[in-house]
Amino acid sequence: MVIALPLYIFLFLYFLVLAIFAAFVLINFYHIVGSGTLTVMSFTITFFTATLTVFTLYETYLLLQGTNWQETIPLFNSNWITNLFPPSTL
Amino acid sequence: MHLSYFVHQKSYEQIEHTLRRHWVTFIPSIIIFLIMLAVPIIVFFLIQKLFPNLLTGPISQPLTVLFGSSYALMTYLFFYIQFIDYYLDLWIVTNDRIIDIEQKGLFDRTITELELFQIQDVTSSVKGLFPTIFHYGDVTVTTASSTQSIIFHEIPNPDLVRQELIRLAEGDRKYHLGNAVGIKT
Numbered sequence: 001m002v003i004a005l006p007l008y009i010f011l012f013l014y015f016l017v018l019a020i021f022a023a024f025v026l027i028n029f030y031h032i033v034g035s036g037t038l039t040v041m042s043f044t045i046t047f048f049t050a051t052l053t054v055f056t057l058y059e060t061y062l063l064l065q066g067t068n069w070q071e072t073i074p075l076f077n078s079n080w081i082t083n084l085f086p087p088s089t090l
Numbered sequence: 091m092h093l094s095y096f097v098h099q100k101s102y103e104q105i106e107h108t109l110r111r112h113w114v115t116f117i118p119s120i121i122i123f124l125i126m127l128a129v130p131i132i133v134f135f136l137i138q139k140l141f142p143n144l145l146t147g148p149i150s151q152p153l154t155v156l157f158g159s160s161y162a163l164m165t166y167l168f169f170y171i172q173f174i175d176y177y178l179d180l181w182i183v184t185n186d187r188i189i190d191i192e193q194k195g196l197f198d199r200t201i202t203e204l205e206l207f208q209i210q211d212v213t214s215s216v217k218g219l220f221p222t223i224f225h226y227g228d229v230t231v232t233t234a235s236s237t238q239s240i241i242f243h244e245i246p247n248p249d250l251v252r253q254e255l256i257r258l259a260e261g262d263r264k265y266h267l268g269n270a271v272g273i274k275t
Contacts, residue, residue: 007149010156017160024167027196028174035178035191042177049170053163060159067152 004072011069025049100186106258107183109251111176111244112226119172126165130158171196181242183255186262188231190240204240206262208233212255214248231255 032042137144137154144150178193190202209231216227221244229242229251245251 007152010153014156014160017163021163021167024196025170028170031174031178031193031196037177037180042173045170045173045177049166052166056159056162056166060155063155064152068148069152071148073149 001076001078002074003076004074006069007067007071007073008069021053025053099184103184103186105182105184107181107251107254109181109183109242109245111179112224112246114220114224114226115244116173116176119169119176123165123169123172126168127162130161134158179243181240181245183258185258188240188255190242202240204231204233204238206255206259207266208235208238209255209259210234212252212259214252216248229255 029046032038032046144154175193175195178191178199180191182189182191185206187206188204190200190204192200192202194200211230211232213230213232214227215230216222216225221227224246226244226246227248229245229248230239231241232239242248242251
C-alpha cells in the first residue's frame with residue numbers, strides 16, 4: 001500500500017502564497033493612493049518592489065520548466081514496515 | 091499632499107509643513123531586508139556543497155524552487171509593508187492646527203488633531219549617537235489639557251520645528267484674538 005502526494009499540490013500552495021502576496025501588495029498600494037502620498041519616493045519603492053517581484057516570478061517560471069507535476073511524493077509505503085522485520089531464513 | 095485626504099480643510103487653512111521621520115530611521119529595515127535576501131543565497135551555496143542532489147532531483151528541485159520563490163516574495167512584502175509603515179507616519183502643520191497621522195501596520199491608522207492656539211508647551215529632544223549626528227529627534231506638543239498631546243517622533247531638525255510651532259501658535263492666537271475683538275466691537 002502506498003500513500004503519495006502529487007507534486008502539483010505544492011504548486012497550488014504556491015499559487016495560494018501568490019494570491020496572499022498580491023492581496024497585501026494591493027492593500028499597500030491602496031494605502032499610498034488613498035492617503036494622497038503617491039510621491040516620487042513612494043512610486044520608486046513601489047516600482048522597485050514590483051521589479052523584484054516580476055524578476056523572481058520569471059526566474060521561478062524558468063526554473064520550473066520541464067517539471068513533471070504528476071510525480072508523487074511517497075508519504076507512506078507498507079514495505080517500510082515489512083522491511084523492518086524481514087522474514088528469517090531458517 | 092492634500093489635506094482633504096485626512097481632514098476637512100478650512101477656507102483660510104494652508105499647509106505650512108509636512109513632516110516625516112528622518113530617513114535614517116528606515117535604514118534598520120533596509121538592513122533587515124538585505125539580510126533576509128542574503129539568507130537564501132547563502133543557503134543555496136551550502137546546499138550546493140553539502141546536498142547537491144537536492145537541486146537536481148525531480149521532486150526536490152521544484153520543491154526547493156517553490157520554497158525559495160515564496161520566501162523571496164514574502165521578503166519583498168515585508169520590505170514594502172515596512173516602507174508603508176514608515177512613509178504613512180506623518181505630521182501636517184497648518185496655520186491653524188497640527189494633524190498627527192500614525193500608521194500602525196496595515197490595518198490601524200490613528201489621526202489626532204490639535205488646534206495651534208491651544209498649545210501651551212513645545213519641547214524638543216535629541217537623544218543618542220545617531221540622532222545627534224544626523225540631527226533628528228522628538229518634539230512634544232502639550233496643551234492645557236493633560237490628556238491631549240502630540241509627539242513628533244524622530245523628525246529632522248526638531249529645534250527648528252519647535253521654533254516654528256511656537257511662531258505659528260502665537261500667530262494663531264493673535265488671529266483668534268483679533269477675530270474675538272472684531273466681534274466685540
